[in-house]
């Protein structure tokens with residue numbers, strides 16, 4: 001998991017990628033229930049080939065496959081309790097996310113059914129070793145332990161968190177919140193004051209993704225690290241502090257590929273970091289028009305080298321990837337609203 005010695009960071013000016021959105025802006029994109037995790041699994045397999053973190057990416061790909069199976073299973077069952085129209089409206093008027101990660105009451109089926117199903121699926125495909133041991137521990141874990149792990153993950157508290165099993169516990173919580181978000185359908189969620197957190201569950205994004213549809217090209221959405229909802233944020237704006245003045249872009253350029261023209265190369269990179277010198281934070285941005293199969297969680301994991309290089313300059317991640325927790329124990333969710 002080390003940074004490639006041949007990698008360098010290229011800088012690109014904000015003007016080069018100025019927003020060019022036109023037409024109506026879709027404000028929210030709800031997850032595609034039938035394919036959200038299958039697409040992630042496919043992208044992870046693609047990125048794993050020849051990658052320094054290949055084994056890890058393959059494991060997370062298997063985990064994503066198990067998440068898709070668990071979500072498919074939930075779709076066949078009865079719905080789970082979700083906020084009704086009135087509750088959504090009330091949350092919207094109060095500027096709160098309706099399915100707040102930090103205080104929405106969790107149905108115990110999140111671990112009894114979803115987590116155990118995911119663990120069972122992985123146990124069938126993983127050979128003997130530390131991962132199999134971790135899965136056995138999870139299969140035997142009691143409710144108190146699992147709920148504590150969930151609280152720690154959803155509140156961004158690293159103390160007491162079992163880092164080895166965290167991705168698998170987080171995977172079950174992601175499936176639960178994605179199931180709930182899908183049940184909300186296209187409910188009109190309110191705007192939050194903080195555009196840097198998910199309007200559905202209040203979690204931080206994993207990364208941004210640019211999408212084109214119809215007449216509007218290259219619109220940027222932030223992709224939720226928990227519920228997979230995407231929300232609109234204009235281009236060239238910091239997702240952490242909302243300022244625009246000192247936003248810049250960097251990308252990886254691998255030496256040996258014979259491309260010396262850094263500006264042009266960086267401008268075409270499918271994965272970039274959007275940095276803000278005002279608040280010292282950064283978030284990755286992946287571009288579907290440059291690489292149609294980019295996927296925020298997968299491409300964020302596979303570009304860890306970028307994090308290492310950018311963090312050397314003192315910048316902090318705004319994004320959260322529950323499949324790989326590292327760095328400062330900042331909250332994965334917005335602080336709770338004062339009562």
Ligand SMILES: [Zn+2]
Nearest residue numbers: 198201224227
């Ligand atoms: Zn969310």
Ligand SMILES: [Zn+2]
Nearest residue numbers: 238241276279
């Ligand atoms: Zn900022």
